[in-house]
Amino acid sequence: MRWSLTQLKKFSNESIAVNEKVQFKEITDRKDVLGLSGTSVEGEMHVGANRIGVALTIDTVVHMLDSRTSENIEVPLHIESYEEFDEEAEETDELDENVHPVTHTLDLEPVVRELIVVNLPNVVTESDEVPAGGSNWSVMTEDELADEEEQKVDPRLSKLKSLLESDNENKED
Template sequence: MKWTLAQLRKFHDEVIKFDDDLKIENLTDRKDILSVERLNVKGEIFVRSRQFNVQIYIDTIINMLDSRTSEDIQVPLQIESLEIFDETVHEDDDLDENVHPVIHTLDLEPVIRELIIVNLPTAYTTSDEPLGSGKDWEVIDEDEFAHESEEKTDPRLEKLKALLDSDEEKED
């Protein structure tokens, strides 16, 4: 998805629409990201004199490893962003994250790649089950914990509880 500035200038003060399926290999070096299954990019480029406003809509499915089971799963992503490409800015300028310098060509692929990487979850699972249990522990919800803590009294503290109860009776 590249356009030269000469191509874009032909459409001054107009909107250029695009809709394309892309193939991106080696999206990131993360080991849990296996591949990009499907990637569709739609959008519009509004051409101004030295600035190009690009509204991008990304619809993709990423093949990842499940965070709990390590099985292959598909993670759908829908991303929308407004990116500004400007001829008057330089790479060493202190820029907003959505403003990009452009010299000879407007290339959307690095921006698309970055948007996908930033929006990927750090951990993702399709499992609805809680973690389960391990040696000498198990996962319980808060209601169970509150109920168990009310019922259980350490037998070594029974005498102290009786003493506390008798003190409360004396105060009444």
């Protein structure tokens, strides 16, 4: 996935098909990401005078730890992106996040790697099981929470609650 600019200039104002299979050894230092299956990178490269636009479609399967059970699960990723590589841009220029400066060679691997890392889910689970609870905490539904909050009345406000209840009884009569 690396081309020299002189090689690409031969296809000025034309489109070049990109169809690559990439195997990344490590993609990130996150502990919940165990690895990737083969990554498919497809797309089209449009070579212009000073800019090269690349429409990318990335498909891969990420092996991750389930957030609840810590079991190995497979998470499919499908990413579509349009990236531009500009010969006149400098590293110090403030560029849009999809515009990359390029000097002698156009290398898609770092861009593909970054797109995968950015699109990794933070929390992933295949389990429908709700955690049972732990010491000093438990899992409850929203209805149970609402009932519990209704029952808890600040002792300083208990007199006001009785006034509200008596006012409601007077309105009903």
